[in-house]
Amino acid sequence: MQFRLPRGTQDILPEDQPYWQLVTSTAQEMARRFAYDRIDTPVFEQAGLFERGVGEGTDIVEKETYTFPDRSNEMMTLRAEGTAPVCRAYLEHGMSNMPQPVRMHYFCPIFRYERPQAGRFRQHNQFGVEAIGDGDPSVDAEVIDLGWRFTEALGLKGLTLVINSIGDPECRPKYLETLKAAYKPYLEKVCPDCRMRFERNPLRMLDCKRTDFACQEHIAAAPQMADYLCDGCADHFAKLQGYLTSLGIPFQVNSSLVRGLDYYTRTVFEIQPPEEGAQSTVLGGGRYDGLIEQLGGRSTPGVGFGSGLERLVLNVKRQSVDIGENLVGVVDAVVVSMGDAAASVAVKLASQLRNSGLRAVLAQPGRSLRGQMRHATALGARYTLVIGDTEVEAGTAQLKDMATGDQRQVPLEEAASVICKGSDGI
RNA sequence: GUGAGCGUGGCCUAGCGGUAAGGCGCCUGUCUGUGGCACAGGAGACCGAGGGUUCGAAUCCCUUCGCUCACCCCA
Numbered sequence: 001m002q003f004r005l006p007r008g009t010q011d012i013l014p015e016d017q018p019y020w021q022l023v024t025s026t027a028q029e030m031a032r033r034f035a036y037d038r039i040d041t042p043v044f045e046q047a048g049l050f051e052r053g054v055g056e057g058t059d060i061v062e063k064e065t066y067t068f069p070d071r072s073n074e075m076m077t078l079r080a081e082g083t084a085p086v087c088r089a090y091l092e093h094g095m096s097n098m099p100q101p102v103r104m105h106y107f108c109p110i111f112r113y114e115r116p117q118a119g120r121f122r123q124h125n126q127f128g129v130e131a132i133g134d135g136d137p138s139v140d141a142e143v144i145d146l147g148w149r150f151t152e153a154l155g156l157k158g159l160t161l162v163i164n165s166i167g168d169p170e171c172r173p174k175y176l177e178t179l180k181a182a183y184k185p186y187l188e189k190v191c192p193d194c195r196m197r198f199e200r201n202p203l204r205m206l207d208c209k210r211t212d213f214a215c216q217e218h219i220a221a222a223p224q225m226a227d228y229l230c231d232g233c234a235d236h237f238a239k240l241q242g243y244l245t246s247l248g249i250p251f252q253v254n255s256s257l258v259r260g261l262d263y264y265t266r267t268v269f270e271i272q273p274p275e276e277g278a279q280s281t282v283l284g285g286g287r288y289d290g291l292i293e294q295l296g297g298r299s300t301p302g303v304g305f306g307s308g309l310e311r312l313v314l315n316v317k318r319q320s321v322d323i324g325e326n327l328v329g330v331v332d333a334v335v336v337s338m339g340d341a342a343a344s345v346a347v348k349l350a351s352q353l354r355n356s357g358l359r360a361v362l363a364q365p366g367r368s369l370r371g372q373m374r375h376a377t378a379l380g381a382r383y384t385l386v387i388g389d390t391e392v393e394a395g396t397a398q399l400k401d402m403a404t405g406d407q408r409q410v411p412l413e414e415a416a417s418v419i420c421k422g423s424d425g426i
Numbered sequence: 427g428u429g430a431g432c433g434u435g436g437c438c439u440a441g442c443g444g445u446a447a448g449g450c451g452c453c454u455g456u457c458u459g460u461g462g463c464a465c466a467g468g469a470g471a472c473c474g475a476g477g478g479u480u481c482g483a484a485u486c487c488c489u490u491c492g493c494u495c496a497c498c499c500c501a
Contacts, residue, residue: 004492059499063427082501110501115427117495126501193498204499260499270501281501308501338459371454373461378452381461388459402461 008114008122010310018323019313023154024107027127027307030150031105034142036129039104041085047075052294053084055262057200064112078111081261082128082306083288084295090132091297100133101302110306119279119311128285128306132292135301137236140267140287141243143303147283148249151271154312155321158274159282161249164225164257165237166203168265169290171230176202178223189214206256224255236266259284263291267303273315282315283307332358333419334376335397337365338388346387349397349412353385356416376402383419 005011012020031038047067054061066078079085086104089095095102109125116122129146131139144161151159167175179202187195190205191213197204206222208215229237244251251269259268268286285305292300316323333353337346343365353360361379363372369386376384386398397415400407410418 007492064499112500114499115497116493117497120500124501128501279500284501306501311501336460368454368457369459370457370461375461377461384461386460390459398460400460405461407460 006122008116008120010121010123016313019316020309022316022321022323023309023312024127026153027105027107027150030146030153031129034103034129034146036103036105036131036146039086039089039106040108041079041089041106043109044076044078045085045088047077049084049088049295050077050080053087053263053291054081058260058262060112060260064114066111066113079108080112081110082106082108082126083130083261083263083291083302083304086128086130086304087132087288087292087295087297087302090300091292091295096133096298096300101131101139102133103129103131105129107309117279119308119314121310125309126306127309128304130302130304132302132304133300135287135289137239137267138243140236140240140303141247143285143305144244144269145247145249147269147271147285147305147307150307151283151312154316156273156282156312156315156319160272160274161244161251161269162254162257162272163240163244163251163267163269164254165229165233165266166258166264166268166286167225167229167233171228171233172225172265175223175225175228178228179203179205182222183218186214186218190218191215201258203258207258219256226253226255233266240267259286263288263294265289269305271307275315275318279311281308282311330359331361331376331379331381333360333383333385333415334363334372334379334381335360336363336369336372336376336384336386338369338386339392340365341392342387342389345392345412346385349385349387349415352412353416353419356420358416358419385415 047065050065051061056062060080065080068076070076086106090102106128107125108128109123111123113122114120127150129143131143144163148159148161166172180198183190183194183198183202183205187198190198191208191210193210194205194208194213194215197208205215206219208219210216226237241251241253257268257270264286266287266289269284270281271283272280273282283305284307285303287301287303289299289301291302292298335346335350335353337343346362346365350360350362361376361381363375367375373384381402384400384402386400391397391409394409396409396411398407399410399415399418
């Protein structure tokens with residue numbers, strides 16, 4: 001084979017489309033109920049947007065972006081993340097003049113140059129929402145509520161909502177200092193990765209899973225962010241938990257929940273499915289009160305999440321969720337013909353059926369009758385319409401119900417309506 | 427970027443040193459105007475690629491590419 005799809009990309013084949021349809025239509029319905037209107041942003045942006053927005057020190061920007069100079073040597077980056085572009089659009093279109101917060105949702109492909117593995121791709125699709133312009137914890141709760149109802153509505157069982165507060169620019173630096181101070185004497189005992197994290201991203205040390213070094217005991221003994229939150233952050237987090245409780249959404253507070261993007265402040269959260277597997281997070285997000293300002297706007301709070309559609313599809317399949325009527329490949333009628341005269345009548349009949357809204361296929365006129373009938377069976381046709389010389393003369397077709405084998409002659413112009421009645425099943 | 431496993435027709439699988447086998451699927455026929463079953467036949471593979479060992483390699487060795495899984499990190 002000469003051409004293959006690029007590493008980390010995938011074809012979504014017709015047979016998978018019903019699952020995608022379930023996921024996207026459910027997402028759309030949730031966005032509608034919560035009044036999050038749709039926004040689409042370009043597939044690529046000026047490279048600086050992601051550098052400034054996501055953070056230059058993050059893995060995403062440092063080694064995962066698809067960045068290239070265009071023909072006039074401007075650096076462009078394929079969308080590496082959904083939030084920064086939406087914030088850019090918020091600023092660019094003066095949305096601060098709209099009633100706040102501005103609620104938006106999006107469906108878009110995301111590109112990251114990573115080594116692919118189960119549930120991880122170089123191009124994947126996200127459904128995401130953003131509520132920009134309101135810092136109240138009730139908005140955090142609303143966004144989480146939307147995400148929770150969405151995954152729930154997909155029929156997924158055993159989901160876990162994990163939340164945490166990572167503070168703000170006021171209290172986080174102080175906490176990081178104490179955390180590092182606590183680790184400093186023991187750097188030799190901790191794994192090499194944690195030694196790196198100590199410099200690059202200390203919060204990550206709390207998330208280390210290695211047991212072959214002393215990491216775990218230091219995690220247990222480490223100071224907790226919760227104890228260092230400033231009054232504002234502590235109050236925000238407490239209120240959020242109160243709202244979630246009254247919403248009846250079960251959650252776990254996990255102080256080691258850290259996210260890889262620099263812009264998060266205060267609330268961060270993830271929804272995880274029951275299957276273990278390495279890439280388990282199906283939806284993740286948080287608050288980003290500093291992002292808009294970072295992008296050159298006035299200080300504006302925001303919250304949102306992104307959810308990975310292929311991971312959701314994976315879980316829907318794994319849990320054998322009923323995809324209902326979204327079946328592919330059901331054909332209402334196949335038109336079968338014998339002889340040249342019948343062929344042109346058949347071509348016209350198939351067209352008429354389609355114009356009546358039926359899903360109709362014309363069997364290749366050259367094939368044997370037997371072959372055409374087999375083809376109809378293979379396509380799962382509910383009816384066949386057979387036209388031979390006799391039918392051409394009479395202006396009729398033999399209508400056969402493929403399930404029962406019953407067959408009768410119908411005038412050509414009545415064929416569509418007879419099938420429609422039958423297909424309604426009423 | 428690091429590590430491990432695997433690469434045989436569209437899909438799945440056998441063969442593991444003597445020049446490719448089976449199943450599914452597709453097409454045709456048995457049934458010159460009727461499918462789902464059965465039977466018969468057909469199309470479709472330079473055995474991922476390159477090099478080496480050998481009289482001879484899909485089978486052994488090396489290299490490379492690709493796929494998969496895991497780490498890092500993320501949806």
